[in-house]
Amino acid sequence: MTLIKSISGIRGTIGGTPGDNLTPLDAVKFASAYAIWIKENSGKEAPKVVIGRDARLSGSMIQSLVQNTLIGMGCHIIDLGLSTTPTVELAVPNEQADGGIILTASHNPKQWNALKLLNNKGEFLDGAEGQKILNSADQEDFHYAEVDDLGTVQIIEDYMDQHIQMVLDLEVIQIDAIKAAGFKVVVDGVNSTGGIAIPALCKALGVEVVELYCDPTGHFPHNPEPLKEHLGDLCEAVKKHQAHFGITVDPDVDRLAFVDETGEMFGEEYTLVACADYILGHKKGNTVSNLSSSRALRDVTEKHGGTYYAAAVGEVNVVHKMKEKNAVIGGEGNGGIIYPESHYGRDALVGVAMFLSLLTEKKMKVSELRASYPAYFMSKKKVQLVKGMPVDAILEDIHAKYLSEEVTSIDGIKIDFADHWVHMRKSNTEPIIRIYTEASTQQLADALADRFIAELEEIAQRHA
Incomplete structure (x- = not known):
C-alpha cells in the first residue's frame, strides 16, 4: 500500500493508514493545501475550481471529500461529475476558473486513486508549485471558512459533449x-x-x-x-x-x-x-x-x-x-x-x-x-524499489560506467548507443525504477533491458 507525492499529483491506494495510503484524512489534507495555494496564486478569497473524475470505484467517495473540503475553504466548485482529464483541462480556462482537480489514478489498477492538480490555464503544476502544496500539507496550518463564507457548487453535466x-x-x-x-x-x-x-x-x-x-x-x-x-x-x-x-x-x-x-x-x-x-x-x-x-x-x-x-x-x-x-x-x-x-x-x-x-x-x-514508419522495438520493464534503496547513488554508478557513451541525466540516466538506447529513472507514479529500451528488433530490446536490470541489481547489492 502506497502514497506517492510528486509533480504527477497525490496518488495512492485506497484504505489503510493515513500518511501511507490515500485515506479520507489524506484527501482532506491535500485538498486543503491546494486551496491555500490556489487562493495565494489567484489573489482571491473565493476562487473557482473545476472538479471531474474517472469512473473508478473510489471516485465518488474521493470527490465528495475533496469537493466538500474546498467548499469548507471557501472555494466555489464547478462539478463536471464523470469526466476525462483533458475535459477538465479544457473546462478550467473556458469557465475562467482559477484551477482544477482531476480525481483519477490514470492507468493504475482499481485500488488506486489520485488528485491531479491544475493551474488556471488547465495545465499541470510545475515542480515548484507542487512543492508548495506538499509543504503546506505537511504543516497542516489550515484555516477554514466561516459559515457565511462557504463555497458553492455549480453542476455542469454536458462537458464531455x-x-x-x-x-x-x-x-x-x-x-x-x-x-x-x-x-x-x-x-x-x-x-x-x-x-x-x-x-x-x-x-x-x-x-x-x-x-x-x-x-x-x-x-x-x-x-x-x-x-x-x-x-x-x-x-x-x-x-x-x-x-x-x-x-x-x-x-x-x-x-x-x-x-x-x-x-x-x-x-x-x-x-x-x-x-x-x-x-x-x-x-x-x-x-x-x-x-x-x-x-x-x-x-x-x-x-x-x-x-x-x-x-x-x-x-x-x-x-x-x-x-x-x-x-x-x-x-x-x-x-x-x-x-x-x-x-x-x-x-x-x-x-x-x-x-x-x-x-x-x-x-x-x-x-x-x-x-510505413521506421521500425523500432521497445521494451518497458521495471525493478521494484526496496525501502531505503539508494536509487540516486545506483544511477550515478551506472552513469560513471558509461561515460564514453552519449549520456543524458536530466531525468534519471539515458544512454544513447549507436543503434539503440536505454533509459532508467525513478517513476513519478509507482515505487519502481523504470527501464525503457529501444532497438532494431524486439529480441535485442528485451535483451538490453535484461542486461541493465542485472547491472542495477548488481550495483544495488554493493550498496546494501
Missing part, C-alpha cells in the same frame, strides 16, 4: 472526409469515462462503433494500462467484427492506443508518431516528446523538415519544452497527444480525430500505415 464539439471545431480535423470513409471501429473503454467520450466522438464523425467495456462502472475488466498484454479481448473483437481498427484508452482518457485490422497492436509509441505525421503534413514545425519515447518521432519530424526535442518525463516537462521550442505537436510515447491548437494537455479525443483524418488522407489500412 462540449469537449467533443471543441475537437470537431479544430480546423485540421477532416470531418466530411471521415464521414465519407465508412469506418468501423471497436472501442475498449475499460469501463471508465472513455467508454462515454470515445464512442460519442466517433459517432459524431460518422464512424460505426462496436462498444467493448464501455459501461462506466469502474469495474476494470483487465489491467487498465493500454498495453498489448492487457488487450487480448480488443484484438479478438477487431477481427471478429471485421473492423478497420480498434481504439483503447486508459481510465482518464489521456492515453491512446490502436489495434490494426488484423488484431495486432499499432504500438502505443506510434500513436504520437502517426498524429505528428499528420499535423506536420499540414503545418511545418518542431516536435517534442519525453526521453523514454521512440526515435521514430525524431525520424518523422526530420522527414517533414522540423526539429525534434526531448524533455524529461512528465507531462508538465513536455509542455514546458513545447512552449520553449514552439512545437506544433508533442506528447509522450505512452500514447499521449498534446496539440497546442486545442490545449496543452494529453488528449485521446484529439488523437482519435487526427488518426481518422490521417487514414482518410493516406487511404491505406492501419497495418500498412504502421509499416
